[in-house]
Amino acid sequence: MMWNRRTLLGAAALAGGGVALKANAMPRSAPQQTWPAAGPDLTGKPSAPVVLPAPPEPKGLLSDAAFPIWPEGRIPGSRGVTARRLVLERGSPAAHDRAVMHVSQPILEVFQPANPNGSAIVVLPGGGYVRLAIDKEGAGAARRLNQCGVTVFVLHYRLPGDGWAAGYDAPLQDVQRAVRLVRSRAAEWALDAKRIGVMGFSAGGHLAAASLTRYDDAVYAPVDVVDQTSARPDLVCLGYALMSVGSGAGQFPGPDAEARQSLTERVKPGLAPTFLVHAADDRTVPVANSLALFQALQAADVPCEMHLYQEGGHGFGFTLPGDRPASHWPDAFEAWARRGGFFG
Numbered sequence: 001m002m003w004n005r006r007t008l009l010g011a012a013a014l015a016g017g018g019v020a021l022k023a024n025a026m027p028r029s030a031p032q033q034t035w036p037a038a039g040p041d042l043t044g045k046p047s048a049p050v051v052l053p054a055p056p057e058p059k060g061l062l063s064d065a066a067f068p069i070w071p072e073g074r075i076p077g078s079r080g081v082t083a084r085r086l087v088l089e090r091g092s093p094a095a096h097d098r099a100v101m102h103v104s105q106p107i108l109e110v111f112q113p114a115n116p117n118g119s120a121i122v123v124l125p126g127g128g129y130v131r132l133a134i135d136k137e138g139a140g141a142a143r144r145l146n147q148c149g150v151t152v153f154v155l156h157y158r159l160p161g162d163g164w165a166a167g168y169d170a171p172l173q174d175v176q177r178a179v180r181l182v183r184s185r186a187a188e189w190a191l192d193a194k195r196i197g198v199m200g201f202s203a204g205g206h207l208a209a210a211s212l213t214r215y216d217d218a219v220y221a222p223v224d225v226v227d228q229t230s231a232r233p234d235l236v237c238l239g240y241a242l243m244s245v246g247s248g249a250g251q252f253p254g255p256d257a258e259a260r261q262s263l264t265e266r267v268k269p270g271l272a273p274t275f276l277v278h279a280a281d282d283r284t285v286p287v288a289n290s291l292a293l294f295q296a297l298q299a300a301d302v303p304c305e306m307h308l309y310q311e312g313g314h315g316f317g318f319t320l321p322g323d324r325p326a327s328h329w330p331d332a333f334e335a336w337a338r339r340g341g342f343f344g
Contacts, residue, residue, distance in 0.1 A: 035088060042093050049088035049099065057085050057105035061098065062139045062154060065110035069155075069177050075105070076173050076220040077165025091135070099131040102162055106174045108153040108181070111142035112189065117149030117344035119195040119337075120186075121237075122178050124155055126202025126315065129168070129245065132156060133315065137201040137239075140318035144330050145199075148343055151189050153182055157207065166219065168245060168259035173220045175211045176231040184229040195342055197235035197272075201317060202285060205241025206263070209293065212236045212274060213266035235342045237275045237333055240314055242285045243293060267296040273303040275336055277329045279312030305336050 037051050044050040060066030070076075083102035091097030108122070123145075125137035132138065134154070142152040157174040164170035179196055186193040200208025215232040222228070244262040274297055278290040290306060297304040312326035320327035337343050 038089060042089060044089040044091065044097075046090050046097075049090045052087045052089045052098065054085060054087040057103075057156075058107045060107060060109040060156075061087065061100070061134060062142070063109040063111055065112075066107050067110075069106050069108055069174060069181055071223060074223045075158075076223075077170060079165070081163045083159075083162035088131075096135045096139070098134050099127060100134045100156060101131045101159070103132070103156050103158050104162075106158055106177075107156045108178055109138075109142075109156070110189075111146055111152040111154070113146040113149050113151060115149050116151055116190060118190065118192040119149070119197065119343055120151045120153065120182055120189065120191045121145055121197040121199050121235075122153045122155055122175065122182060122233075124157065124175060124198065124200035124204035124207050126200070126204040126239075129160055129171070129203045129206075131159070132204075133201070133317070136315070136319055137204065137317045141199060144318055148334050148337075150343065151191060153178065157204075169219045171207050172210050172214060172217075175207055176215065176219065177226070179211065179215070179231045179233055180226050180229040184226045192344075195234050195344075197237065197342065198233040199237040199239070200241065201239035202241065202315060203245075205238045205285075206243065206245065208233075208236055208238055209241050209243065209263045212238075212271055213263050213268075233272045235275075235337065235340070236272050238277070238290070238293070239317065240278050240282055240285050241276070241289060241293075243289045262292070264292045264296040267293070267300050267302065269300045269302065271297070271300070271302045273340055273342075274305075275333050276304065276306040277309075277326075277333070278306075279309045279314070279316065279326055281311050282314045284314035303340070305332075307332050 035049055035051050058068040083104045086101040088099040123138055123141045125132040125134050127133045138154040145152045155178050157171040158164055160168045183193050183196050198208045198211045211233055243264050245259045276290045276294055278287045280287050294306045307329050309326035
């Protein structure tokens with residue numbers, strides 16, 4: 001499947017709770033604030049999000065433990081970028097549903113489990129590459145994975161519409177760097193450097209699939225000793241992931257030929273074991289995306305498992321009620337990861 005500007009914006013409206021973001025939510029230079037500031041109750045709703053006051057980056061939104069992934073002043077392709085983080089609330093302080101836009105300093109937010117098993121997963125929330133559904137697909141993943149003993153790192157990755165020189169490769173630069181950083185500092189969190197995984201949803205699933213298939217692409221010049229570490233994930237989980245993105249002329253700055261190529265074409269033997277989950281009634285990212293990748297992984301003898309559900313729509317993450325079959329996909333993922341030894 002190939003996405004253009006219209007479908008990307010449509011996905012931003014539909015994914016993770018049906019937020020109707022306006023077309024100018026993807027500025028090429030200075031971000032524009034087209035939503036009302038939050039009132040005293042700090043609440044919004046999917047059809048009318050409100051702008052929340054937020055600490056400046058590199059402060060996190062989910063965890064007290066957060067840190068930047070790039071050394072100060074060394075973010076690749078940042079010349080001329082004026083983006084500044086914008087946080088929209090679609091829920092309430094008691095039940096957050098926040099969208100993060102215009103990431104200017106990529107960070108990792110750390111969630112440590114009570115009983116760590118030595119594995120780690122870098123989580124990539126979705127949001128149509130125009131925002132990050134940080135609560136539903138970030139904090140939700142962290143809570144569930146912590147129960148399995150996994151140390152979780154939620155990545156605030158850069159978005160291609162904000163003027164980064166690498167365009168769609170800017171978020172790939174971030175996830176490569178994040179995997180390298182976690183692996184190089186594994187002893188700090190008592191991790192096994194050979195059990196570092198990546199999990200992504202929707203557009204974040206596309207990014208996770210790029211991490212799977214393009215981990216060895218030199219998408220940025222090394223900045224320090226961390227970049228001597230492998231960016232190859234040891235396990236990948238893809239939730240309703242798309243396989244390619246497309247852009248009209250002039251949509252985003254920088255090269256985007258790689259983004260237009262389907263990641264199924266980049267599958268090769270030796271990739272990390274991969275788990276896929278999708279709903280057949282997904283109207284935003286058709287299930288054909290996961291089917292095509294599963295077929296390519298099988299042909300390359302890459303260990304993989306896929307769970308398809310009749311219903312669930314798009315962006316269900318960890319939010320479905322327990323009586324919906326698709327709500328049990330995290331249990332299937334946990335069982336699969338344990339069988340493969342990833343959880344120790």
